[in-house]
Amino acid sequence: MAADILIDPRGYRFGAAVTLVVAIVGLMLGASTAGIIVVAVLFAMFLPGATVGPQRTIQSALFKRFVRPRIAAPTEMESFRPPRFAQQMGLGFSALALIFGLLNAPVGFFIFVGFVTAASFLNSVFGFCLGCEIYLIVKRMTTRPA
Numbered sequence: 001m002a003a004d005i006l007i008d009p010r011g012y013r014f015g016a017a018v019t020l021v022v023a024i025v026g027l028m029l030g031a032s033t034a035g036i037i038v039v040a041v042l043f044a045m046f047l048p049g050a051t052v053g054p055q056r057t058i059q060s061a062l063f064k065r066f067v068r069p070r071i072a073a074p075t076e077m078e079s080f081r082p083p084r085f086a087q088q089m090g091l092g093f094s095a096l097a098l099i100f101g102l103l104n105a106p107v108g109f110f111i112f113v114g115f116v117t118a119a120s121f122l123n124s125v126f127g128f129c130l131g132c133e134i135y136l137i138v139k140r141m142t143t144r145p146a
Contacts (some may be wrong), residue, residue: 006077007055009127012086014067015059016123019045019090023117026097031106039101039113043094049087053080057087086123086131090116 022042029035048056093112100108122128 005053005055005080007053007080007083008063008068008074009076009078010071010074011060011063011068012054012083012129013123013127014063015049015054015057016120016129018059018062020117020120020124023113023120026113027110027117031101031104031109035109036098036101039094039098039109042113042116043091043098046087046091046094049084050091052084054083054087055080082132082135083129085135086119086129089131089134090119 019042022038022045026035026038026042029038045058048058049060054060093115097109097112097116100106100112119130122130
C-alpha cells in the first residue's frame with residue numbers, strides 16, 4: 001500500500017464550516033434559479049475533495065492561507081481517506097440536489113441540500129465527520145481478518 005497522505009483535521013473541519021454556510025444559503029434560496037446556482041457552486045466545491053482529497057479543495061486553500069498560519073501546529077495528523085469519502089458523499093448529495101432543482105422537484109432539492117447541511121453542521125460544530133464514520137464502518141465490514 002502506498003504511503004498515506006496525512007492532513008490537519010482542523011482543516012477539513014474548517015472546510016465543513018465553509019460548506020455549511022454555502023449549504024444554508026442554498027436552503028434559504030430554495031429550488032429557485034439562485035438556489036440551483038448555489039448548489040452548483042457546492043458541487044464544484046466538493047469535486048476536488050472527492051477526486052483527489054480534501055487537501056485540494058478551495059476550503060483547504062483558505063484554511064492554509066488564512067487560518068493555519070495563525071494557530072499552533074497540529075498535535076496529530078489524519079489520513080485523507082475518510083474525509084475524501086465524506087467529500088464523495090457530499091458530491092453525490094449535491095449532485096442529486098442539483099438534479100432535483102433542475103427538474104423543478106423542490107422536495108428532493110431540499111432533502112439533499114438538507115443532508116449536506118446536517119453533515120456539515122455535525123463536522124464543523126461538533127467535529128463529528130459523518131462521512132468519515134461511514135467510511136470506517138464500511139472499511140471494517142469489507143476488510144478480511146488476517
